[in-house]
Amino acid sequence: MNNAEWRRRDLDVLWHPCSQMKDHEDVFPLIPIRRGRGVWLEDFDGNRYIDAISSWWVNLFGHAHPHINTRLREQAETLEHVILAGLTHPAATRLAEQLVALTPPGLDRVFYADSGSAAVEIALKMSFHHWKNRGQDRTRFACLSGSYHGETLGALAVSDVGLYRDTYAPLLLEPLVMPSPDAFDRVPGASWAQHAEAKFAETERLLAEHHHELCAVIVEPLVQCAGGMRMYDPVYLKMLRQACDHYEVHLIADEIAVGFGRTGTLFACEQAGIAPDLMCLSKGLTGGYLPLSAVLTSEAIYQSFYDDYATFRAFLHSHSYTGNALCCAAALAVLELFAEHDVLGDNRARALRMREAVAPLADHPNVAEIRQTGMILAMEMVDDDGSAYPLEQRRGIRVYRHALEHQALLRPLGNVVYFMPPYVISDAEIDQLGRVAIAGIEHATGRRL
16 A cells, blocks of 8 residues: 555544644645654655654654564563552563662652653642642642643643643643743843843742742753753753752652753753652653653652551552553663663764754854754744744744655744754764755745855
8 A cells, every 4th residue: 555545544534643634634644654764764655754853752762673672572472561550570670770770869769650741640649649648738830931741631731832731721720830941032142051040030939939839840851842942051950959949849850851861961850960859751761662651759759658558648540551561671671772882972972963964054044043952953943033933824834844855754843943863863864854954944934045
């Protein structure tokens, strides 16, 4: 079967995520993928595309990686899944041990789930329930403006991207929204760190005023991904950790998108030298193979639930596939690759190459900024007067369609074109992405360099 035949069958039965389905009839037809290998995807007509966005930020070491494949086959021949309530298995235990060892100090307990949104839900419930167990009536959470933490109701409640949140606002808790420290709107001449420090003054005021009702502050460390790849200096995290300690409020680090090397360190919090009270992990955890997430938390939070059965202070949260053996095996294989190779060192060279590949765009009149944190690079398109293009103009879709015609899968966030490729991308492939992005932005803005 070819692309057209699979496309027709799909549109008869499937409802795709984060899509206006009518678009797939003509604006950008669905692309049926036949196979993946390394950074490349291939459709049923033989066209190939560099997966520049790691298939929604999950793929770390490329498609069909032989080491991960082998570990999955070995696990499947032994145990595919077993209930984790009352039972356990080696893969779940070994993975938890390694996550405790690799994450910042003080994160000593691991609770598994099956998606990033589920991990955020767990972290919110844990924080609330912890304070309840301590006899404190706290019911609110704080988040950053422009933040995104998932699309289940609890995760959506602590998000601040109107595109996702506004429709469901009547169903959601009302968070305390703190000004984002992202560096895009900083005063000319100010450094990222100076801007973050200035923004923190308002955060400090809000915490001082509301800490008695707050369970936790939740942030995406260093990069607010779905909010437009907004980036900020680690000094903000350091100041936030100090303030949360002072006001006795939990700090939740949502490292779902930025963990496992995306920001240049294994975990983004490392760059600030801090440990959160709860850390949410997913996406790259299994290298893009299987749905798994984890919430790591402190011994103090764990102990607030630890009691005799009669008191029933247990954390009653579960998923059918909690700690799935195949998922844990994939995650262990990913951690083996980190242990056996200098992934972070190699990524530093790749990140420099990514920046060099798009360097000419610094002179493009409709590119306001090229910003980068580790293996995440973003280019923001603006109108001639420096303002954001109206979203209805769909400039990003023009880049997307141009890229597909030139062997690259780019999926811009509104006016923001970004790279977040697998870590096995070659210099030649990075250079190809750079050329495609430059030409795509020229096409979308109608302005050549």
